[in-house]
Amino acid sequence: MSAGPAVVALGGGHGLAASLAALRQVTNRVTAVVTVADDGGSSGRLRRQLGALPPGDLRMALAALAGEDEWGRCWTALLQHRFGGTGDLAGHPVGNLILTGLTDLLDGDAVAALELTGRLLGIRGRVLPLANVPLEIRADVAELDPADPAAIREVRGQVAVATTPGRVLRVRLEPPAPAACPEAMAAVGTADWVIFGPGSLFTSVIPHLLVPGLGAALTATPARRLFVLNLVPQPGETDGFSPERHIEVLAEHVPDLVADVVLADTAAIPDPDRLRAAAAAIGARLVLASVAAPDGSPRHDPALLAAAFRRAFDCAPCGCDTVA
Numbered sequence: 001m002s003a004g005p006a007v008v009a010l011g012g013g014h015g016l017a018a019s020l021a022a023l024r025q026v027t028n029r030v031t032a033v034v035t036v037a038d039d040g041g042s043s044g045r046l047r048r049q050l051g052a053l054p055p056g057d058l059r060m061a062l063a064a065l066a067g068e069d070e071w072g073r074c075w076t077a078l079l080q081h082r083f084g085g086t087g088d089l090a091g092h093p094v095g096n097l098i099l100t101g102l103t104d105l106l107d108g109d110a111v112a113a114l115e116l117t118g119r120l121l122g123i124r125g126r127v128l129p130l131a132n133v134p135l136e137i138r139a140d141v142a143e144l145d146p147a148d149p150a151a152i153r154e155v156r157g158q159v160a161v162a163t164t165p166g167r168v169l170r171v172r173l174e175p176p177a178p179a180a181c182p183e184a185m186a187a188v189g190t191a192d193w194v195i196f197g198p199g200s201l202f203t204s205v206i207p208h209l210l211v212p213g214l215g216a217a218l219t220a221t222p223a224r225r226l227f228v229l230n231l232v233p234q235p236g237e238t239d240g241f242s243p244e245r246h247i248e249v250l251a252e253h254v255p256d257l258v259a260d261v262v263l264a265d266t267a268a269i270p271d272p273d274r275l276r277a278a279a280a281a282i283g284a285r286l287v288l289a290s291v292a293a294p295d296g297s298p299r300h301d302p303a304l305l306a307a308a309f310r311r312a313f314d315c316a317p318c319g320c321d322t323v324a
Helices: 013-023 041-050 056-065 070-080 094-105 110-121 158-162 182-189 201-210 212-220 243-253 272-281 302-315
Strands: 007-011 030-034 126-129 136-142 153-156 167-174 193-196 224-228 261-265 285-289
Touching: 007 013, 007 182, 007 201, 013 030, 013 056, 013 201, 013 302, 030 056, 030 182, 041 056, 041 094, 056 070, 056 094, 056 110, 056 126, 070 094, 070 110, 094 110, 110 126, 126 182, 136 158, 136 201, 153 158, 158 201, 167 201, 167 243, 182 212, 201 212, 201 243, 224 302, 243 272, 261 272, 261 302, 272 285, 285 302
Parallel strands: 007 030, 007 193, 030 126, 193 224, 224 261, 261 285
Antiparallel strands: 136 153, 136 167
């Protein structure tokens, strides 16, 4: 495979991992920029006990880009191994401890820790944090009080926002204007493509747009911007959202947002014309492709998503709509 285009993928969790697993089949020049707002599970424990960057989403991105030889597979298995039992280590993946320990050893330099771990895994590409300090997601949520469904309440923390039974209206970050990772801003500035999603809309995708330095880099970059829509709404976060509502929410958070492509699974779009109009409102063309896993589960198939990315990249100049 040739080096391919320079691609920056933004997100976190399983959504970003799916995107990276596809992109590694298309190009060797992938940079993952990962959210650092997780406050649950192992990541939350390390964050509270040590003030560390939550490492879980960073670990998953590294694993998605890891080498496929025996060395890479072995170290990836170790990175993902989670301790059982009921002791202090129970629930911690080894990779979370490695990343936290390396960052501590390197005087808080999370980027250097990620680079060293990436070399150990033989990753294809690079993994960077969105910011060098942990972030907190805060959301304005309606319909939490049955007696007063119009009342707006503030919900704090990624886990609480992702699982709220209410209707999320808007999110913001604490600290309100965190410094973006300089290496992430530089990668966006020299990219050919920037990929948003798939992933949790309010807790994985939108936070990248709310960090001032990265937001400015995304506005100034000559790169094309591509949004990958989720296959289904996320329970607790985007229940009841239509595909086009995802695009509208992005635009509400960043009114001057401009994109080039919205990529969606053909079978997941009940009204292509409505989604096409929503995409056009942010300057994008709609690309429909079969990208869902053949087994019917709500996840993207890496090979199918890779083919859709490849065709979208190749067809950018001609502007055709359907790639598969």
